[in-house]
Amino acid sequence: MATSFQRPAMMALAATLGLFGALLSGGAQAEGKISIAQQFGIGYLILDVVRDQKLIEKHGKEQGLDIKVDWNSISGATAMNEALLAGALDVVSAGVPPMLTIWDRTKGKQNVKAIASLGSMPNYLLTNNPDVKTIKDFTDKDRIAVPAAGVGFQSRTLQIETAKLFGNDQYKKFDNISVSLAHPDATAALIAGGSEINSHFSSPPFQYQALENPNVHKVLSSYDVLGGQATFNVLYTTEKFHDENPKTYKAFYDALAEAETIIKADKPAAAQTYIRVEQSKLPLPLVEKIVSDPEIDFTITPQRTFIYAEKLHELGVLKNKAASWKDYFFEEAQSTEGS
Numbered sequence: 449m450a451t452s453f454q455r456p457a458m459m460a461l462a463a464t465l466g467l468f469g470a471l472l473s474g475g476a477q478a479e480g481k482i483s484i485a486q487q488f489g490i491g492y493l494i495l496d497v498v499r500d501q502k503l504i505e506k507h508g509k510e511q512g513l514d515i516k517v518d519w520n521s522i523s524g525a526t527a528m529n530e531a532l533l534a535g536a537l538d539v540v541s542a543g544v545p546p547m548l549t550i551w552d553r554t555k556g557k558q559n560v561k562a563i564a565s566l567g568s569m570p571n572y573l574l575t576n577n578p579d580v581k582t583i584k585d586f587t588d589k590d591r592i593a594v595p596a597a598g599v600g601f602q603s604r605t606l607q608i609e610t611a612k613l614f615g616n617d618q619y620k621k622f623d624n625i626s627v628s629l630a631h632p633d634a635t636a637a638l639i640a641g642g643s644e645i646n647s648h649f650s651s652p653p654f655q656y657q658a659l660e661n662p663n664v665h666k667v668l669s670s671y672d673v674l675g676g677q678a679t680f681n682v683l684y685t686t687e688k689f690h691d692e693n694p695k696t697y698k699a700f701y702d703a704l705a706e707a708e709t710i711i712k713a714d715k716p717a718a719a720q721t722y723i724r725v726e727q728s729k730l731p732l733p734l735v736e737k738i739v740s741d742p743e744i745d746f747t748i749t750p751q752r753t754f755i756y757a758e759k760l761h762e763l764g765v766l767k768n769k770a771a772s773w774k775d776y777f778f779e780e781a782q783s784t785e786g787s
Contacts, residue, residue, distance in 0.1 A: 479513075479692065479693045479694075479695060479696055480508075480513055480514065480515055480516065480695075480696060481515065481516045481517075481518070481696070482504065482515060482516075482517055482518070482538050482539065482693070482696050482700060483517075483518040483520065483536075483537045483538045483539070484517065484518065484519055484520065484537070484538065484539045484540075484541075484700075485519075485520040485521065485522045485528055485531065485537050485539070485540045485541065486519075486520075486521060486522075486541045487521070487522065487523055487524070487528070487541060487542065487681075488521065488523065488726070489631070489651060489652065489653065489654075490569075490652045490653050490722060490735070490738050490739070491566060491567060491569060491651065491652060491680050491681045492541065492566060492681065493566075493567070493711060493718060493721070493722050493739070493746055494566050494567060494704060494707045494708060494711065494746055494748065495541070495566065495683075495707075496721055496722050496725040496726060497707040497710055497711060497718060497721055498703045498704060498706075498707045499517075499519055499725060500721050500724065500725050501707075501710070502517075503702075503703035503706050503707060504517050504699050504700055504703045505517065506703070507698070507699035507700075507702040507703050507706070508695070508696065508699040510699075511695045511698065511699060513695050513696070513699065515696055515699055520537065522540075523630070524595065524596060525542035525543065525546030525596060525599075525600060525601075526546075526596065526599075528540040528541065528542050528546075529542070529546065529549075529550045532550070532560065532684075532685070532686065533550075533554070533558060533560075533686075538685055538689045538693075539563065539683055539684070539685045539689070539700070540683070540684060540685070541566060541681055541682065541683050541684075542601075542681060542682070542684075543600060543601025543602075543604075543680060543681055543682075544601065544679055544680070544681075544682055544753050544756050545599075545600070545601050545604035545605075545756055545760065545765075546596075546599070546600065546601065547560075547562055547682050547684050547776070548753075548756055548757055548760060548766060548776060549599070549765070549766070550684070551684075551768075551776045552766045552767055552768050554686075555768050558686045558687065558688065559686065559687035560684055560685065560686050560687070561684060561685070561687065561690070561776050561777055561778050562682045562683065562684045562750070562753075562776055562777045562778070562781065563682070563683040563684055563685055563690075563697075563700070563701065563704075563777075563778060563780070563781065564682065564683050564701065564704050564748040564749075564750075564777075564780075564781050565679040565681075565682055565747060565748050565749055565750040565751065565753075565781075565786075566679075566680070566681040566682060566683060566746075566748070567679070567680060567681070567744065567745060567746040567747055568677045568678055568679050568680065568744065568745045568747060568751045568752075569651070569652055569680045569741075569743065569744040569745075570652075570669045570670050570671045570743050570744075571601065571602055571605065571649060571650060571651045571652075571655070571669070571670040571680065572649075572650050572651075572655040572659075572666045572667075572668070572669050572670075573592070573602075573606065573647065573648075573649045573650075573666070573667045573668040573669075574638060574647065574648050574649075574650050574655060574658050574659070574664050574665065574666055574667065575590075575638075575646055575647040575648075575664070575665065575667050576638055576639075576641050576646050576647075576661075576663045576664050576665075577590060577646045577647065578665075580647065580667055581667070582667065582668070583606070583609060583610065583613065583622070583667060583668060584613065586622060586625065586647070588624075588625060590625055590646055590647055591625055591626075591627050591644045591645050591646060591647065592606075592622060592625055592626050592627065592647040592648065592649060593626075593627050593628075593629040593633075593634035593637065593638070593645045593647065593648040593649070594606075594626050594627070594628065594629070594634075594648075594649045595628065595629070595630060595631060596628060597623065597626040597627060597628040598620070598623050598626065601651075601680070601681075602649035602650075602651070602670075603623070603626060603649070604756065604760065604765070605649070605670045605673050605674075606622055606626075606649060606668075607619045607620060607622075607623075607763065608673055608755075608756070608759045608760075608763075609668065609672075609673045610622055611759070611763060612673075616762065616763055619763050627644075627645060629645065629648075631648075631650060631651060631654045632654065634648040634650070634654075635648065635650065635654040635657055635658050638658050638661075638664055639657075639658055639661045639663075639664065641663060647667070651680070652738050652741075652744065653730060653734065653735065653738050656734060656737070656738055657734070671743065674752045674755050675752065675755070676752065677743070677745060677751055677752070678751050678752035678753070678755070679750050679751050679752065679753050682750065682753070683704075685697075685778075690778050697780070698780075701780045701781075704748045705748055708746055708747055708748050711739070711746045712746065715736065715739045715740050716736055716739075718739055718746075719732060719735040719736040719738075719739045720732065722735055722739070723735055748781070748784070749781075749784040749785065749786050750773055750777060750781065750784070750786040750787060751786070751787055752787055753773050753776075753786070753787065754770065754772060754773040754787055757770040757773065757775075757776065758770075773786050773787055774786075
């Protein structure tokens with residue numbers, strides 16, 4: 449069974465419940481209003497640009513609509529999904545596996561689907577244990593930090609690779625050495641050494657920081673598991689919001705598309721936007737390095753998401769079988785060459 453730190457989890461739950469109360473006082477909004485929640489990190493740069501340049505408002509005005517945008521920050525896919533289903537938020541963001549989980553749960557009911565990708569970027573499984581060269585080298589003495597043990601993007605990616613190597617019946621083999629810990633804390637533990645946390649399935653920008661330490665090395669990339677460049681985070685919403693707010697939804701989608709263009713046209717400026725909007729203390733050269741990394745593509749086009757849908761259904765995690773990636777993305781995204 450996956451290990452977790454109970455006190456932070458309880459604090460997160462309390463904070464989430466408090467957030468629900470605050471958000472529900474206004475409720476998820478009708479046409480001309482949109483409430484959006486994002487998590488933290490460079491993976492949300494497209495949203496940072498949308499917010500910084502007020503692109504939703506811009507594209508709303510092109511349709512003769514003044515859109516009020518409510519921005520929120522929530523940590524963790526579970527809290528995101530609960531807020532969405534409670535009607536506290538219109539649009540939320542998380543990794544591909546958590547999105548597929550809520551698509552699966554709500555199929556035939558709220559019918560949650562993805563809006564767009566927030567970009568393709570690798571997540572690295574890192575360790576400071578010199579004896580671990582591949583995941584086959586992990587033992588019961590190791591501890592792998594992940595944001596959401598057993599259920600999050602990193603854990604599901606590790607489970608898929610584990611099933612490939614050890615068989616589908618063993619896909620949870622490393623859940624018992626997985627520990628739920630936020631990326632910043634896991635990174636600090638990995639760099640410092642000397643704690644039970646000697647490994648971390650990380651994400652940008654944290655993996656770049658950790659790899660600057662000579663005692664830390666990469667064991668696996670999510671791109672290795674998925675066969676190439678693949679979507680990390682996605683945006684998603686309910687069928688109700690999509691269908692009842694066509695102008696607002698279009699303005700939001702068009703804003704995302706413009707943000708992608710802006711980032712690709714001037715990556716140094718995009719790095720500055722990230723630091724400004726996120727109030728990040730990361731050095732600008734590091735952020736510029738990440739934004740310019742050829743492995744990273746800030747695109748709204750989904751890439752290799754269907755691998756998760758297929759494999760998680762095969763493993764029994766998802767009850768519903770998707771015929772293609774278009775089954776769990778709204779039609780606006782389907783004009784792209786996604787996967």
